[in-house]
Amino acid sequence: MNAVQPRVEDGTAALRLLGLHKVFGEYTAVDHADLTVAPGSFYGLVGPNGAGKTTALSMAVGLLRPDEGRSEVFGVDVWADPLAARKLMGVLPDGLALPERLTGRELLTYLGQLRGLDAKTVADRATELLDVMELSGDAERTLVVDYSTGMRKKIGLATALLHGPRLLVLDEPFEAVDPVSAATIKRILNRFVAGGGSVLLSSHVMALVEQLCDTVAVMAKGRVVAEGPLDQVRGAASLEDTFVELVGVKVGGGEGLSWLAS
């Protein structure tokens, strides 16, 4: 790749969120959140609906300006030096807005050139990524606007990987993805981490986080209520039981709804 990567000191955290805070109107979506993703770690962020995960990740990667706090990618301040930070990370945002009237290959070519990769590197990587994501063959004639939700996740992940980042920040990468594609994505992410990359993903699927991640954080009501190695956070219980206990959610038993039984 000919795009120059910023210099990174060994041992610097892959990602640090330092007191990130966001208020929408009267509502505090993220309340002074701190997180540290160690280099080489596979980090899972979990939390109930509305906990503030997407808001926190959007601020962390430079897509949403925080009211307070900052975020560093390998020591580079995301808001002070966005270009350097973006070279180091690949992002799959929630509800990714992609240029839609392009095929997957056209999209990768466009983004690759925008990121300063030479034409041959872009072409080689696009072919490899489309193959691995099972978006080659017939799918190559499909415009992104006609992609299914799962296909959009996969092309989104391909765009995140294209420039060879050292950190991936993925908001719900497995949502609406079929089991075969999920297995493919898991393999790619495991390979990325085995090669020295770092991943931060959010997910609602506890079993998946337990299977993939070595470190987890639990968010509830905008706060980080637990963070640490997976085994430490869940203790002797499952992550799901720990999660329910930590976030204090009431598990709905379907009381009421009597009309459903009629």
Ligand SMILES: Nc1ncnc2c1ncn2[C@@H]1O[C@H](COP(=O)(O)OP(=O)(O)OP(=O)(O)O)[C@@H](O)[C@H]1O
């Ligand atoms: N642009 C916005 N304007 C107003 N409120 C917002 C905005 N974005 C998020 N919120 C609110 O902030 C809270 C946190 O939302 P967020 O999407 O970050 O949660 P989440 O943990 O990602 O949820 P989910 O798991 O359902 O995706 C929610 O109550 C949401 O309604």
